[in-house]
Amino acid sequence: MKYRKLANTDLLLSEVTFGAWAAGGWMWGGTERKDAIDAIRVSYSLGVTSIDTAPIYGQGTSEEIVGEAIKGLQRDRVQILTKYGMRWDLKKGDFAFNSKKNSGENIDIYKYAGKESIIKECEDSLKRLGTDYIDLYQIHWPDSTTPIEESMEAVSRLIEQGKVRYAGVCNYDAAQMAEAEKYITLVSDQVPYSMVNRGIEAELIPHCLENNKSILAYSPLERGLLTGKIRPGHLFAPGDHRKDVKFFKEENLRRTDEFLDLLKPLAAEKHLTLGQLVILWTLQQPGITITLVGARNSEQAIENAKAIDSSLSKEEIATITDYLEQLELTV
Numbered sequence: 001m002k003y004r005k006l007a008n009t010d011l012l013l014s015e016v017t018f019g020a021w022a023a024g025g026w027m028w029g030g031t032e033r034k035d036a037i038d039a040i041r042v043s044y045s046l047g048v049t050s051i052d053t054a055p056i057y058g059q060g061t062s063e064e065i066v067g068e069a070i071k072g073l074q075r076d077r078v079q080i081l082t083k084y085g086m087r088w089d090l091k092k093g094d095f096a097f098n099s100k101k102n103s104g105e106n107i108d109i110y111k112y113a114g115k116e117s118i119i120k121e122c123e124d125s126l127k128r129l130g131t132d133y134i135d136l137y138q139i140h141w142p143d144s145t146t147p148i149e150e151s152m153e154a155v156s157r158l159i160e161q162g163k164v165r166y167a168g169v170c171n172y173d174a175a176q177m178a179e180a181e182k183y184i185t186l187v188s189d190q191v192p193y194s195m196v197n198r199g200i201e202a203e204l205i206p207h208c209l210e211n212n213k214s215i216l217a218y219s220p221l222e223r224g225l226l227t228g229k230i231r232p233g234h235l236f237a238p239g240d241h242r243k244d245v246k247f248f249k250e251e252n253l254r255r256t257d258e259f260l261d262l263l264k265p266l267a268a269e270k271h272l273t274l275g276q277l278v279i280l281w282t283l284q285q286p287g288i289t290i291t292l293v294g295a296r297n298s299e300q301a302i303e304n305a306k307a308i309d310s311s312l313s314k315e316e317i318a319t320i321t322d323y324l325e326q327l328e329l330t331v
């Protein structure tokens with residue numbers, strides 16, 4: 001495994017950081033708890049020391065699973081990244097969505113990052129994770145009903161109390177980051193970035209490079225799509241949100257499949273799976289600090305972690321990027 005520093009901190013994260021959303025099962029058609037715990041433990045044994053989770057993932061389940069998986073490990077050898085600001089048990093803030101369509105469960109989710117709410121969420125997360133501090137604490141989504149100042153001041157208090165080491169954000173644009181920076185030092189923005197989802201290249205990446213902020217790229221495998229296993233005609237399990245996501249529309253599956261065919265000879269030549277090639281390409285893009293990669297079981301986790309045993313040359317990266325130019329997805 002290789003490690004990279006977040007911004008100008010002493011916080012080193014593994015290039016493949018374990019993403020524990022699917023581990024919570026919610027919106028992914030369920031997950032076996034034991035498989036998720038095994039996946040985190042085997043990842044750790046391969047050097048994946050950083051884990052990203054959130055209270056909303058399974059409404060506490062993902063954080064509990066992470067807590068169980070890291071029990072007994074030396075705390076300062078693990079980096080815990082979690083979030084606040086998505087409430088399922090309080091109807092306040094911006095209504096985000098009802099999860100019936102995405103998971104089968106009829107839950108109203110709100111984006112809310114008021115001060116008291118953050119303080120309570122942090123206490124709950126610490127309990128579920130079985131720890132007394134969080135390495136990186138991130139707002140999950142912007143909340144238009146609370147001034148950014150209020151949210152960041154709450155996180156500053158948590159840092160003063162030693163419950164949080166560093167503040168980050170997720171899904172913030174450059175202007176929201178600049179506003180937050182008036183009240184706190186941000187170290188990172190966690191945003192979607194994959195070969196087929198490169199929207200942040202225009203504005204956010206230049207902003208972060210200029211201001212020395214780290215970008216944590218989420219869904220780098222585009223939720224499994226770029227492993228090549230989700231092909232035209234694919235049927236998702238009940239409760240799997242991907243069936244309604246644009247990347248998984250039949251026409252996009254067909255086009256992505258053709259693109260992935262172009263990558264196969266290079267992957268074979270380098271003894272890599274498509275997913276490993278995709279992770280390596282993502283990590284070499286300007287401004288990307290680490291990849292947050294989800295895994296539902298040990299097999300996937302091992303494959304993802306082992307990507308880092310290899311590397312891509314500048315020429316290989318350029319070849320892949322050229323192939324990408326030919327890929328156009330429908331909306």
Ligand SMILES: NC(=O)c1ccc[n+]([C@@H]2O[C@H](COP(=O)([O-])OP(=O)(O)OC[C@H]3O[C@@H](n4cnc5c(N)ncnc54)[C@H](OP(=O)(O)O)[C@@H]3O)[C@@H](O)[C@H]2O)c1
Pocket residue numbers: 018019020021022028052053140170171190191217218219220221222223224225227229275292293294295296299300301303304
């Ligand atoms: N801040 C935010 O708003 C936000 C949003 C999304 C994600 N995230 C974070 O980013 C993490 C990663 O994103 P993600 O889970 O959405 O997407 P991802 O990492 O692109 O894809 C993960 C999924 O791909 C499949 N997969 C993974 N490794 C595989 C392998 N080696 N072979 C075959 N299939 C494999 C698994 O699903 P199947 O086996 O079911 O196909 C897995 O759940 C999340 O866990 C979360 O921590 C944050």
